[in-house]
Amino acid sequence: MAKKLMKGAEAIGEAAIRAGCRHYFGYPITPQSEIAEYLSRRMPEVGGVFLQAESEVAASNMLFGAAATGTRVMTSSSSPGISLMAEAFSYMVGAEVPAVVVNAMRGGPGLGGILPSQSDYFQATKANGHGDVHFIVLAPASLQESVEHVMMAFPLAEKYRNPVMIVADGLVVQMMESVDFDIVETTDPPDVEDWAATGTKGRRERNLVKSLFLDPLGLEEHNRKLRRKYDEMEENEVRYEEVLIEDDTKLVAVAYGTTSRVVRSVVEELRGEGYPVGLFRPITLYPFAYDRLREISKRDSVKGFMSIEMSTGQMIYDVRLAVQDLKPVGFFGRQGGIIPTPDDVRKAMLQELEKLGG
Amino acid sequence: MPNVIIDKDRCKGCELCVHACPQKVLEMSKDLNVKGYFYSKPVHPHKCIGCTMCAMMCPDTAIKVEVYGTRYRYFAY
Amino acid sequence: MVTIFTRPDSMFDTPTHYCPGCTHGVAHRLVAEVIDELGIKDKTVGVAPVGCAVLIYNYMNTDFVEGSHGRAPASATGIKRSRPDLVVYTYQGDGDLASIGAAEIVHAANRGEKITVVFINNAIYGMTGGQMAPTTLPGQKTTTSPKGRDVNHIGYPIRMAELLATLKTPGYIVRSSLHDPYHIAMAKKAIKQAFIYQLEGKAFSMVELLSTCPTNWGMTPYQATQWLKENMLQYYPLGVFKTPEDE
Secondary structure, eight states: OOOEEEEHHHHHHHHHHHTTOOEEEEOOOTTSHHHHHHHHHHHHHTTOEEEEOSSHHHHHHHHHHHHHTTOOEEEEEOHHHHHHHHHHHHHHHHHTOOOEEEEEEBOOSTTOOSSBOOTTHHHHHHOSSSSSOOOEEEOOSSHHHHHHHHHHHHHHHHHHTSOEEEEEEHHHHHSEEEEOGGGSOOOOOOOOTTTSOSOOTTSSOOOEEOOOOOSHHHHHHHHHHHHHHHHHHHHHOOOEEEESOOTTOOEEEEOOHHHHHHHHHHHHHHHHTTOOEEEEEESEEESOOHHHHHHHHTSSSOOEEEEEESSSSSHHHHHHHHHTTSSOEEEEEOOTTOOOOHHHHHHHHHHHHHHTTO | OEEEEEOTTTOOOOOHHHHHOTTOOEEEEEEEOTTSOEEEEESOGGGOOOOOHHHHHOTTOOEEEEESSOOOOOSOO | OEEEEOOOTTBOSOOOOSOTTOTHHHHHHHHHHHHHHHTOGGGEEEEEOSSGGGGGGGTBOSEEEEOOTTOHHHHHHHHHHHOTTSEEEEEEEHIIIIIITHHHHHHHHHHTOSOEEEEEEOSSOTTTTSOOOTTOOBTOOBTTBTTOBOHHHHOOOOOHHHHHHTOSSOEEEEEEEOSSHHHHHHHHHHHHHHHHHHHTTOOEEEEEEEOOOHHHHTSOHHHHHHHIIIIIHHHSOOEEEEOTTOO
């Protein structure tokens, strides 16, 4: 298929269908209600199920129920809704079921606003639910990448039997861009008979999808098993992109999602003017590219890092964890749903560069 | 002829079967089972009419009822 | 020799963790007997609640999903919508269904989900140690209503069956009791009918079962059945509140 101009929400919905997802449970919330609207039209066309739940709490528990049968299933929401879904998210990690969640982040805390934000970074990467819980977290910067992330999220979730979250900020979901769905290969869902609640059919032991382990040793064992999965994710699933990080790069900006697009254009512009700057763009927020950032920080040419976010500074903690005290880590961010302009970023980066001694 | 069989080590001694039995077949034992409960036992088995009410009332599926010869059904269950 | 009463096939022989005289065991057995009689063990998926009965999956030999507190009807919705060929039921207590999960049960019923809900109403929170439930009777003493439920302070107990029966969406809503063999037989009939409606793809079904909690009520098991009979039956009348055939 040729490239197609689409709205973000619709491209994400269509990508899910292309990936073989036939079940969607959700609840309207700005700025991503169009995902639900699109799927309410499309799902019946492909013989799938679209169901509008009574709340995000219910939607996420429906997601859990469908996922417990090994069905490819997705939900989407935005920040306040994601908080409500955290309950089921924790159960899903505990019960080891795969599912895909899209978070179109908006400004917080509380009701906050409805404009794009990246202030759910902590929640997405460290606190998707109570207990020792991690999701693989993908942060697309374009619609094409959103499509690719949605399509690869299903097999990823199935591989680890763990939910995968796509954090697309409100802008990615609301803007229009051209997308090509044929780039990503689709896969068939794996056999789930060894764990899913699909009815015993008289041919095997019954399956139990649960997260309760009353025996402390049993729970510890379960926690360790989950930890081994996280270790495997950290080993195999780290994704990032480097832009103009070369032998002479002095200042490395770290940004993801929408912000990374602004920073990329600034970095390219500054490079053209001879400033030694580069961009490091984490694509997976969990697992985070600690090792690669650490490697970069060891270079003599690199004098400092700068985390640029639409928050008051959340990813910066991970950048600092990677860099530790080897090099200073600066910060620039806008909040409240304001996307930093190239001028803002340019000024901040030049200032930072000056601090690092030209 | 009906026969009530009580798995005494499953019994938790709640006595619900004793009250359910219309024929006063069951009584509580004077000794303890492995769980430490006084368990229910058929002390007048010849009075049993095989109504199964004791077993229906038992929360622990500890009671089994068998019938030799004619089986009478007293109600739908 | 014929065995006329024994443990149903759909139950493991694991002894339950319930207190002596707790009617959860009876309710489990009734569900298992119905599953056996309808021959649906191989395609049944249960959804466990949070509360004493969370461990129901240790006793029932079918696939099981353990839901979060009160959300069993939502999880059951997800299961049934993704696999309509399965028979899906939830087993929930009164704290789970009538309190924290009030939204989920109302909307599952209102959507007409083809699931069966077994609702255990024992007028108290069992697992957490005898606190007041939304179904606790006026004046009933619990650990969080030490002077008895004050309806001016906390309102009257919720009658879930009546509440759900007001919905326009077709459904099968029944209240039965487990305090004596006669009512247990009636309860089984209701549970069976509830599963039959699901198998026919007809309607949402809920069977509320008045149950006892001797430990937290502070009574012997037999006293508890009598207390249920004398007190709960007044406030929670038994009967069929709605059938899919109703207008």
